[in-house]
Amino acid sequence: MDYGGWRRRRLAGSPGRLKVAHCMLVDLISAEPAHRPVLSDLLHLYAREFNEFHPVQFGTDGRFVYRDLPKYWKEAGKHPFLIQIDGKTAGFVLVQQTRAISGDDPVWEIAEFFVLKEFRRRGAGMDAAHRVWKRFPGMWQVRVLQANDAGFHFWDQAILRFTGNPAQPSALDRGGDRWLVFSFESRHSG
Numbered sequence: 001m002d003y004g005g006w007r008r009r010r011l012a013g014s015p016g017r018l019k020v021a022h023c024m025l026v027d028l029i030s031a032e033p034a035h036r037p038v039l040s041d042l043l044h045l046y047a048r049e050f051n052e053f054h055p056v057q058f059g060t061d062g063r064f065v066y067r068d069l070p071k072y073w074k075e076a077g078k079h080p081f082l083i084q085i086d087g088k089t090a091g092f093v094l095v096q097q098t099r100a101i102s103g104d105d106p107v108w109e110i111a112e113f114f115v116l117k118e119f120r121r122r123g124a125g126m127d128a129a130h131r132v133w134k135r136f137p138g139m140w141q142v143r144v145l146q147a148n149d150a151g152f153h154f155w156d157q158a159i160l161r162f163t164g165n166p167a168q169p170s171a172l173d174r175g176g177d178r179w180l181v182f183s184f185e186s187r188h189s190g
Helices: 033-050 069-073 124-135 149-163
Strands: 006-011 014-022 026-030 078-085 088-099 106-115 138-145 170-174 177-186
Touching: 026 124, 033 069, 033 078, 033 088, 033 106, 069 078, 078 124, 088 124, 106 124, 124 149, 138 149, 149 177
Parallel strands: 106 138
Antiparallel strands: 006 014, 026 078, 078 088, 088 106, 138 177, 170 177
16 A cells, blocks of 8 residues: 555564555656756766766866757657656656667657666666657667676666566667667557
């Protein structure tokens, strides 16, 4: 049972005892243009981590600028989201409609995804990914650099738990980078 963010469940072997554990409240918020500074800061942190396994260009001031960010409020098929956990900004998801790597068919794609370290390994990122996939039913692809072992494991598990089936990624070589691309369908809406 859930009691205002607290879950109670019976302890094994103790029919009368309840274990109380705090449940995270995960929200997926449509980012508005006023959220651009927050998204820019999160994208900078994301780029710093991404730089550990793939070179990233930083400005002379040491900041990372995601040049496509303004397009998320101007172009159809692009959707920026903030991830909030217990009311605190914890990350972001950038969703776009694009062409499948396997052909010209339109697909939804997670263009960028990031959860701050302090909120990881608690299921919040997976919950946010599932919410996005439910919001946009249809064909999806998720690309992950082969060098990003943690990202590969996360997406493999997130897709498995969402669809109930393992997804076999396809290999893609683009611009000297080797990507693994998961493809699946979301039949959910809402």
